[in-house]
Amino acid sequence: MVHISKKYYTIFFFITFLFQVSCQNHGKLDIITDIPSNLDENSGIQMFTSNSLWLIEDNGNKDNIYRINLKGEITRQFEVKNAKNDDWEDLAKDLEGNLYIGDFGNNGNDRKELTIYKLSNPEWEQGDKIEAEKIEFVYPEQKKFPPKKSKLLYDAEAFFHWNNFLYIITKNRTRPYNGKALIYRVPDKKGTYEATLIAEFEVCDNQDTCSITSADISSDGTKIALLTYGYLILITDFKFDDFSKGKKQLIDLGLRTQLEALCFKNDSTLFLSDEKSHLQGGNLYRLDLNKF
Structure with missing residues (x-):
């Protein structure tokens, strides 16, 4: 019987691991790194410095x-004071460096009160906790909680900040699926509001790949990126408030994992992340928009 040392077993399994990783198909995305296993349910990312990103997790997490x-x-973490993770679904930031947490996940369309938490720039904070102000809102068009299946339009996982407002793009859960998304606007100041309905637009008709899971706007205000499970919708040549009338480019990312978050690194590059599910995903990716 041939004896193989523990050392060679270790080398063999390491080479096998590298081979498996290299053979994974990441579509049009360039993989940067895997996300820590205790952040497998990451749902939002934002960037403040060139070499780091801030993340949150969704319902049921800290x-x-x-x-x-x-x-x-x-490299750092904060407990958010005056906040509760009912269902944190996206992160946004403004040009002054404030960070916003979208606590508006609403899978069952039965939440009557929704919240966005406003935080100061976390890069400046000391200690292990950070204060949050509450921006509370409702969708005035929703009359029943939940509405009938054909009106399940009030879940949300995506928003961004622009010019003193937060723009929320809803996630469609209608049965049968009709591919529509709503755009709402709320002020970026502490208070309680009725969200303003800006527009309704059709994303596409495939439930598996058309529901919007994250959004961001470039710092120069010329590009809006909407993420779905496998596609990127890049909007240009738009005007506010109804940016849905702009030019839309549908980019097949070539990846069908649970893509949940994106942010602009610069005006032509995106960072994206996905949840770890069924041994897939749990990675941080980069996408160069100049390729499209």
Whole structure:
């Protein structure tokens, strides 16, 4: 019987692991790193410095924000005071450096009160906790909780900040699926509001790949990116408030994992992340928009 040392077993399994990773198909996305396993349910990302990103997780996880570097290591975290993670679904930031947490996940369309938490720039904070102000809102068009299946339009996982307002793009859960999304607007100041309905538009008709899971706007205000499970909708040549009338480019990312978050690194590059599910995903990616 041939004896193989533990050392060679280790080398063999390491080479096998590298081979498996290299053979994974990431479509049009360039993989940067894997996300820490305790952040498998990451649902929002934003960037403040060139070498790190802030993340949140969604329903059932801690009331925390986390900073990771581009090696996938957690380098800092804060408990968010005056906040509760009912269903945190996206992160946004403004040009002054404030960070916004969208606590508006609403799978069953039965939440009567929704919240966006406004935080100061986390890069400036000390200690292990960070204060939050509440921006509370309702959708005035929703009359029943939940509405009938054909009106399940009031879940949301995507928003961005522009010019003193937060723009929320809803996630469609209608049965039968009709591919529509709503755009709402709320002020970026502490208070309680009725969200203003800006527009209704059709994304596409495939439920598996058309529901919007994250959004961001470039710092120069010329591009809006909407993420779905496998596609990117890039909007240009638009005017506010109804940016849905702009030019839309549908980009097949070539990946069908649970893509949940995106943010602009610069005006031509995006960072994206997906949840870890069924041994797939859990990664941080980069997408160069100049390729399209």
